[in-house]
Amino acid sequence: MRAACWLARVALEDAVRDLLQRKSLEPGEGNMRSLLVCLEVAYLEDYAALVVRAEYAWSRLSDASHHHAFELGPTFGEVNGLIDAVALVEAGSR
Known part of the structure; x- marks a missing residue:
């Protein structure tokens, strides 16, 4: 399950970079938290649901990708x- 979370997180990070480039913003080497803030500024008025979904998914995937002692992993x-x-x-980045 954790491997699937890692792969999904990488796909999400690529999609966020693509969305920023569609708005003529160069993501550069910024960390994902910074890129999500940029995404929020760039898309909040146009597509708020996309921003909320991206922030939630990245947060949960980050938590699920790491092993924490005495904590259950994510379910299927x-x-x-x-x-x-x-x-x-x-889909929003295409």
């Missing part, structure tokens, strides 16, 4: 839902 349903959220963000 949770991972599936996060992958679906990433797919919606990717």
Whole structure:
């Protein structure tokens, strides 16, 4: 499950960079938190749901990608839902 979360997170990061480039913003080497803030500024008025979905998915995927002692990993349903959220963000970047 964690591997699926890692792959989904990478796909999400690529989609966020693509969305920023569509607005003529160069993402450069900024960390993902900074890029999400830029995404929020660039898309909040046009497509707020996309921004919220991207921020939520990245946060949950980041948590799910790391092993924490005495903490259960994500369930299949949770991972599936996060992958679906990433797919919606990717669709917005096309």
